[in-house]
Amino acid sequence: MRIGVIGTGRIGTLHATTLARHRDVGSLILTDTEPARAQELAHRLGETAAPGVDEIFRWGVDAVVITTATQAHAELIGRAARSGLPVFCEKPIALDLPGTLHALAEVAAAGTVLQMGFQRRFDVGYAGAREAVRSGRLGRLHTVRAMTSDQAPPPAAYLPLSGGLYRDALVHDFDALRWVTGREVVEVYATGSDAGPPVFREAGDIDTAAAVLTLDGGVLATATATRLNGAGYDVRMELAGELDQIAVGLDDRTPIASTEPTGPPAADKPWTGFLERFGPAYEAELSAFVEVVRGERANPCDGREALQALRIAEACELSRRERRPVALAEIPGADAVEGLSAAG
Numbered sequence: 001m002r003i004g005v006i007g008t009g010r011i012g013t014l015h016a017t018t019l020a021r022h023r024d025v026g027s028l029i030l031t032d033t034e035p036a037r038a039q040e041l042a043h044r045l046g047e048t049a050a051p052g053v054d055e056i057f058r059w060g061v062d063a064v065v066i067t068t069a070t071q072a073h074a075e076l077i078g079r080a081a082r083s084g085l086p087v088f089c090e091k092p093i094a095l096d097l098p099g100t101l102h103a104l105a106e107v108a109a110a111g112t113v114l115q116m117g118f119q120r121r122f123d124v125g126y127a128g129a130r131e132a133v134r135s136g137r138l139g140r141l142h143t144v145r146a147m148t149s150d151q152a153p154p155p156a157a158y159l160p161l162s163g164g165l166y167r168d169a170l171v172h173d174f175d176a177l178r179w180v181t182g183r184e185v186v187e188v189y190a191t192g193s194d195a196g197p198p199v200f201r202e203a204g205d206i207d208t209a210a211a212v213l214t215l216d217g218g219v220l221a222t223a224t225a226t227r228l229n230g231a232g233y234d235v236r237m238e239l240a241g242e243l244d245q246i247a248v249g250l251d252d253r254t255p256i257a258s259t260e261p262t263g264p265p266a267a268d269k270p271w272t273g274f275l276e277r278f279g280p281a282y283e284a285e286l287s288a289f290v291e292v293v294r295g296e297r298a299n300p301c302d303g304r305e306a307l308q309a310l311r312i313a314e315a316c317e318l319s320r321r322e323r324r325p326v327a328l329a330e331i332p333g334a335d336a337v338e339g340l341s342a343a344g
Contacts, residue, residue, distance in 0.1 A: 001025050001293065004056035005065045006076060008032040008041045011090055012067035014275060018286050019065070020045040025290060029056055033068070057083055063293045064088070065286075070095055070161060074103040077114060077303075081106045086113035088289040091171060093306050095163040097332055100310055104303045115289050115299050116306040118175045120235075122284035125248040129239055130180045138241025141181060144221040145238040146173040149229035151255075151272055159203035165192065165225055166209060166313040166320075173223045175309040176237060183215040184308075189325045190316035196228050211316050231255035232270030233277055307333065 001024055005016045008030055019025045028047040032038035035051055042049035050056055056064065057079065064080045066073055066089040074094040080087045087107075093100040093116070107114045120126045132138055148169050154162070162168040178184065192206035200207045208226040215221060232255025237248040255270035257263075271277045291297040311331040319326040 001062045001290065002027050002029065002060070003063050003065060004029045004031070004050075004061040005067065006031055006053055006056060007066065007068035007072075008034075008038045009067065010275070012065075013041055014282060015065055015067055015088075015286060016041060016045060016047070018283050019290075020047060022287065022290055024294065029059060029061060031056055053079075057085075061085065063289070065289075066090065070163065074099040077103045078106040081110040081112045081114070084110065084112060086115075086289075086293045088115045088117065088286070090117040091175075091306055092163065092167060092310055093303060095167065097310065097314060100303075100307055101332065104307060107303055113292055113299055114303040115285075115292060116301045116303060117285060118172060118179075118301050118305065118309070119278050119281040119285050120172055120176045121179050121301055122281040122288065123248075123278060124280070126176055126180060126237065129237060129246060129248050130182075132244075132246055133181055133239060133241075137244055138239060138246065139243030141219050141239060141241045143238075143240040144177060144181065144215075144219065145236075146177055146221065146223045147234065147236050148173055148225045149234040150227045151229055151231070151233045151270075153197065153199065153207070153227040156199045156203070159199065159205050162205070163313075164205050164317060165207070165227070166190070166211075166316040167310065169225045169227075170209060170211070170223055170316070171309045171313045172235075173225070173237075174312040175305065177213070177215075177221055177223070178305075178308060180237065180239070181215065181219060183217055183219055185213045185221075185312050185315075185328055186216050187214040187325055187327050188212070188312065188315045188319050190319040191323075192320050200227070206320075209316070209320075211319070213312070229255070231257075232267070233273050234271070235274075235277060 029050050030038045030042045031050040039049040063086040066076050093103050190211035192209040194201045194206045196207035210224045213221040234255050235249050253267050253271050257266035288300050314331050315326040
C-alpha cells in the first residue's frame with residue numbers, strides 16, 4: 001500500500017512516522033508547503049518527497065492522509081474524493097459549515113471514504129467509559145463533565161487560523177461526549193473569557209470557555225477548556241449515573257493536586273501536550289485507517305461525525321456571542337449534505 005501524506009508539520013510528522021513502520025504500508029510520498037521540511041522527513045524515514053500536492057495524485061497512491069493547515073482541508077478532501085481515493089483527515093473538515101457541507105457532499109457523490117482524526121475514540125480510557133455506559137454499569141446516566149486544558153497557548157500566528165477555542169479544542173470533547181454516551185446534544189448555553197494574554201483578544205478569540213449542554217434523554221453535561229493551565233496538559237471526562245461514577249484521564253500524570261491530607265500527591269511528570277498524552281491513540285486510529293483502506297473494517301469515524309461535533313461548536317459560539325441558549329436544530333446538519341449531494 002502506498003499512502004500520500006500531505007503536510008509534514010508536527011502532527012504530519014507523527015502520522016508519517018507511524019505509517020512508515022506499519023507492516024501493511026509499503027511506501028509513503030510526503031509533501032508540504034515547505035518542501036525542505038518534507039524532504040528532511042522523507043530522508044529520515046527512507047521515503048519519497050514530492051515537490052507538491054499535484055505529484056501526490058499524479059504519481060499514484062492508494063490513500064491520502066491530510067495534515068495540512070486547516071484552510072486546505074476541504075479542497076484536498078474534495079480533490080481526493082474526485083480521484084476516488086480514501087482519505088484520513090485531521091479535524092476539522094473546514095472552519096465553517098458551508099465548507100464542511102460542500103466537502104461532505106463531494107465525498108458522498110464520489111462514494112469514497114473519509115475518516116476523521118478524532119483520536120480520543122481510540123484512547124483506552126474513553127473506550128472504557130463508552131463500554132461502562134453501554135453496559136449499564138453506571139445505571140441511568142445523569143451528569144457528564146468534560147474538560148480540555150492546554151498547558152501553554154499555541155503560537156500567536158496560529159490563533160487567527162484556529163477557528164476559536166470551541167472549534168479547535170472543545171470540538172474533541174463534543175465528539176467524545178456523543179461517542180461515549182451514545183446521545184445527541186439538543187441545546188447549549190456557552191460563555192467565554194479573554195481576560196488572559198492580549199494575544200487572544202487581538203485574534204478575536206478567548207482563552208477560557210465553558211458550556212452547559214443538554215443531551216437527549218435529559219442528561220446534563222458541562223464542557224470547559226483553557227489555553228492557560230500551567231500545571232500541565234489536562235484532558236478528562238467524568239460520568240455519573242444512578243449506580244456508579246467513573247473518570248477518564250485520571251492517572252499518576254494528571255496535573256492536579258489534592259488539598260486533602262490523605263489525597264494523592266501532585267504528579268511528578270505531568271502530561272505536557274496532546275502528542276504525548278494521546279500517542280497510542282494516534283497510532284491506533286491510523287492502524288484503523290489502514291484496515292479501512294484494505295476493506296477489513298468499517299469506517300470508525302466518518303465525516304458526518306465531524307459535522308455533528310462542529311455543529312455543537314457552532315452552537316456554542318453563537319450562544320456566547322448572543323448570550324442565549326441555542327438549540328442544535330438552529331444549526332444546519334446532515335440534511336443539508338443530502339441536498340448538496342443531490343444538487344451535484
